[in-house]
Amino acid sequence: GVRIILEIRKQAKETEGQVVTPSRKRPASEGKRRRKVRYGDFTLCALRSCVHRFFRQNEVPTVKKITAEFCTSTELPSLKAWTVSRLLHDIEFEHNKRERNSQLIEREDIVAWQQKYLHEIARHRQDGRKIFYLDETWVTAGHTVSRVWVDTTVASSHDAFMRGLSTGLKQPSGKGQRLIVTHIGSDEGFVDGCLDVFRGQKTGDYHEEMDGARFEKWFDGVLDKLPTGSVIVMDNASYHSRQLQAVPTTSSHKDDIRQWLTSKKVSWDPKMLKKQLLDIVALVKPQHLKYRVDTAAETAGCTVVRLPPYHCEFNPIELIWAQIKNGVPARNTTFKIVDVGKLLNEEVDKVTTDNWVNAVRHVIDIEATFRRGGATSAHIQPIVIQLDGEDTPSESDLSGVEPFDEA
Numbered sequence: 591g592v593r594i595i596l597e598i599r600k601q602a603k604e605t606e607g608q609v610v611t612p613s614r615k616r617p618a619s620e621g622k623r624r625r626k627v628r629y630g631d632f633t634l635c636a637l638r639s640c641v642h643r644f645f646r647q648n649e650v651p652t653v654k655k656i657t658a659e660f661c662t663s664t665e666l667p668s669l670k671a672w673t674v675s676r677l678l679h680d681i682e683f684e685h686n687k688r689e690r691n692s693q694l695i696e697r698e699d700i701v702a703w704q705q706k707y708l709h710e711i712a713r714h715r716q717d718g719r720k721i722f723y724l725d726e727t728w729v730t731a732g733h734t735v736s737r738v739w740v741d742t743t744v745a746s747s748h749d750a751f752m753r754g755l756s757t758g759l760k761q762p763s764g765k766g767q768r769l770i771v772t773h774i775g776s777d778e779g780f781v782d783g784c785l786d787v788f789r790g791q792k793t794g795d796y797h798e799e800m801d802g803a804r805f806e807k808w809f810d811g812v813l814d815k816l817p818t819g820s821v822i823v824m825d826n827a828s829y830h831s832r833q834l835q836a837v838p839t840t841s842s843h844k845d846d847i848r849q850w851l852t853s854k855k856v857s858w859d860p861k862m863l864k865k866q867l868l869d870i871v872a873l874v875k876p877q878h879l880k881y882r883v884d885t886a887a888e889t890a891g892c893t894v895v896r897l898p899p900y901h902c903e904f905n906p907i908e909l910i911w912a913q914i915k916n917g918v919p920a921r922n923t924t925f926k927i928v929d930v931g932k933l934l935n936e937e938v939d940k941v942t943t944d945n946w947v948n949a950v951r952h953v954i955d956i957e958a959t960f961r962r963g964g965a966t967s968a969h970i971q972p973i974v975i976q977l978d979g980e981d982t983p984s985e986s987d988l989s990g991v992e993p994f995d996e997a
Contacts, residue, residue: 622680625673632912633667634681635902636660637674639956641683645963653678681900703898708957710895711904714821719893721821722781724774724812725902726800727911728790729918729934731766731927767791767927769934770800774812774822775907777950779943784812787931802829802882809883818891823905824883825897834880838871847871854878903956906949910941 626634640660644651656678657671669677682700714721749755772786786808816822824830838847847867851858856874858867884894902908917937922930 621676625677625680629667629677631902632908634677634900635908637677638681638900639903641678642960642963700899704901704960707895707898707901707904708961711821711823711957714893714895719819719821720776720817721823722774722776722816723823723905723907724772725825725905725907725911726770726772726827727915728768728770729915729930730768731925731930766925769927769931771934772805772808773907773938775910775941775946777943777947779946780910780938780941781812781815783815784808785935785938787934789927800827800829802832805829806832806882806886810886813886813890813892816890816892820892822887822892822894823897824894825902825905826899830881830883830896832882834882834885835878837875837879838868840868904953906946906953909949909952910945913941913945914938 637656637660640656641651643659644655649655653671653675657669657674660674661668711721768790769787770790774781774784788804838850842850844864844867847864848858851867851870851874854874856870858870862870881894887894897904914934914937917940918930918933921933
């Protein structure tokens with residue numbers, strides 16, 4: 591457009607005719623996003639737990655050790671050491687080099703959030719408040735089991751025909767369309783009437799297809815079904831965290847920043863620069879930052895508690911999702927999205943109160959382990975991890991959704 595042309599002309603004038611060609615290298619954030627889409631929250635949380643097992647055993651966790659330990663589980667993908675190293679950075683572990691060694695530690699803000707969450711959830715349990723957990727997941731039309739028995743003696747279709755055999759189970763041509771699922775439950779099971787399913791159109795991260803307005807509408811319906819005083823645990827996804835009122839940012843006009851400060855009865859000097867005004871905003875922001883779903887919950891007499899980033903192991907619904915997503919592919923033979931939707935509903939109905947009780951109990955045990963484990967404290971000396979000579983890797987809205995109908 592005209593703006594880009596003007597920018598190029600300005601750059602050429604400032605550099606005496608030398609125009610810098612934009613980099614064609616993929617942004618680091620794009621690589622991180624692609625890995626998150628490929629491996630999913632469950633795998634990333636399992637990787638974090640794997641590292642912390644080394645921490646609690648007071649054992650030095652090298653990338654080689656982590657990779658070997660992680661890949662022993664048949665329920666998790668087999669990863670190469672280089673991939674594990676990148677994923678560790680993606681989930682906010684850091685390498686702090688000291689001479690020839692490197693320390694693998696969690697970012698202090700993540701650790702602080704973790705400790706705050708553990709304290710808050712324990713207080714709510716002690717007060718006897720009912721705790722509900724919500725989350726989203728997805729299933730695809732081509733969702734099927736990855737490993738099956740194969741008759742290796744069958745050489746071809748003709749061979750199978752001549753011997754009166756078959757060529758085995760057919761494989762879907764691709765993942766196909768996707769259903770995005772939202773639900774909420776507690777140690778008493780799923781909350782009746784709260785299952786939300788819609789058909790997505792994109793092939794990337796399913797979080798990109800979740801709409802804040804859709805989630806908030808669903809959440810309002812959920813609040814009508816929960817008892818007063820309930821605690822609702824959710825992650826910090828963007829569609830869970832739409833602000834009730836926008837807070838000024840660096841892209842805001844100076845007059846808008848002034849108006850915002852005035853509306854909050856915060857004094858400012860007319861001579862102040864924009865940066866100085868934003869510094870004041872940063873100081874008072876925590877007092878005025880409110881999310882739409884939090885406010886709706888408070889109005890209904892409930893409380894929202896947010897999980898620390900990359901800590902889905904604190905959410906028992908992840909175990910319930912795993913149960914459901916094991917059941918669907920085992921019975922998926924048509925690879926049609928309508929049939930997968932029916933299977934999904936059937937698997938949700940199969941989830942029992944005992945399943946939820948066990949999942950919640952498991953999470954409570956994990957929380958207790960994190961409280962005991964000194965490695966999760968920001969005050970503990972970080973444990974050193976050897977990188978096996980590897981260099982530190984660099985980290986290389988919402989549309990297209992439609993309601994899902996079984997008919």
